[in-house]
Amino acid sequence: MKNMQKKKILVFGTFDGIHGGHIHFLKEAKKLGELFVSVASDKSIMLRKKRLPERKQLSRVSDLKKQNVAKVVSVGDNTLNSWSVIKKINPDVIALGYDQDELKKALLKEKKYTAGKFEIKTMSAFKPRELHSSIINKKCAFCTIPEIKARTIIENKYAWAFPTNIPIVPGHVLISPKRCVATFEDMTKEEQSAVFSLQSKLKTALKKTFTAEGFNIAWNEGEFAGQSVPHFHLHLLPRKPGDTGITKYEPRKFIYRPGSREATPEKELQEIVKIIRKNLNI
Numbered sequence: 255m256k257n258m259q260k261k262k263i264l265v266f267g268t269f270d271g272i273h274g275g276h277i278h279f280l281k282e283a284k285k286l287g288e289l290f291v292s293v294a295s296d297k298s299i300m301l302r303k304k305r306l307p308e309r310k311q312l313s314r315v316s317d318l319k320k321q322n323v324a325k326v327v328s329v330g331d332n333t334l335n336s337w338s339v340i341k342k343i344n345p346d347v348i349a350l351g352y353d354q355d356e357l358k359k360a361l362l363k364e365k366k367y368t369a370g371k372f373e374i375k376t377m378s379a380f381k382p383r384e385l386h387s388s389i390i391n392k393k394c395a396f397c398t399i400p401e402i403k404a405r406t407i408i409e410n411k412y413a414w415a416f417p418t419n420i421p422i423v424p425g426h427v428l429i430s431p432k433r434c435v436a437t438f439e440d441m442t443k444e445e446q447s448a449v450f451s452l453q454s455k456l457k458t459a460l461k462k463t464f465t466a467e468g469f470n471i472a473w474n475e476g477e478f479a480g481q482s483v484p485h486f487h488l489h490l491l492p493r494k495p496g497d498t499g500i501t502k503y504e505p506r507k508f509i510y511r512p513g514s515r516e517a518t519p520e521k522e523l524q525e526i527v528k529i530i531r532k533n534l535n536i
Contacts, residue, residue, distance in 0.1 A: 261287030
C-alpha cells in the first residue's frame with residue numbers, strides 16, 4: 255500500500271544554472287522522502303517569462319542528474335498548468351521553494367488534484383540575498399561580460415580558463431567551472447576534476463610562456479575571505495626570480511593583493527591568450 259512505502263516528493267523548477275540555493279532546496283526536499291524533479295521545459299519558460307533560459311532543457315536535466323539527489327529528473331509539460339507530471343507521479347508531497355508563490359497559488363486552484371491527494375510544503379530559504387538565480391546572474395561578471403568568455407585560453411566540457419584583467423604577475427590565470435556556482439563544494443566531482451585538469455595543462459604552458467619556476471594556486475571563498483565574484487575561480491600565478499609585488503610567502507600575506515593594480519587592456523590580454531594557447535599546442 256502507498257502509505258507503507260517511502261513518500262514520493264515532487265519539486266518543480268527551472269534550474270537554469272544550479273547554485274547553492276538549489277542544492278539546499280533539493281536536499282531539504284529529499285529529507286521528506288523519495289525525490290522526483292520536474293524541470294521546466296523551454297517552451298513553458300518562453301510562455302511564462304517571454305524568453306528562453308540560458309541553458310537548454312536537456313542541459314538543465316543533465317546538471318540535476320549529476321547532483322545525485324533525485325530518483326527521477328524529467329522535463330515538464332510544454333503547456334502551462336496541465337499538471338500531467340502530477341498525474342504520472344502521484345506524489346504525496348509537492349515541495350516548493352521559498353520563492354515559488356505563483357506555483358503555490360496555481361496548485362491550490364486545482365482542487366481536483368490537491369484535495370486529499372498531496373500536501374504542499376514550502377522549504378526554508380538558504381542565503382536568499384546571495385543564492386538566488388536572479389541575483390547571481392546579475393552580479394556574476396564571468397557569466398555576463400562577453401569579453402571574459404572571448405579571452406578563453408583553454409576549456410573542456412565543464413570548465414574554462416582565462417587571464418584576469420588585473421594580474422598580480424604576467425600570466426595570472428583564473429580557472430572556473432562553466433556552471434555558475436560560488437564554492438568548491440557546490441561543484442560536482444566532474445567539475446572539480448575538470449578545473450584541476452586545466453590547471454595541470456596550464457602549468458606546463460605557463461612554464462614555457464613565462465619561464466615560471468613556481469606557482470601560487472589558491473581561491474577565495476566567501477565575501478569576507480575576499481571573493482568578489484560569486485562564481486568559483488582558481489587563481490594560478492606563474493612565479494619566477496625577480497617578481498615584484500608579493501615576495502613573502504607567509505600564508506596570511508601572499509594571498510592578499512599587493513596594493514593597487516591597473517587593469518590590463520583587452521588587446522594585451524588577447525595577446526597573452528594567443529601566446530599561452532600556442533604553448534598548449536592546441
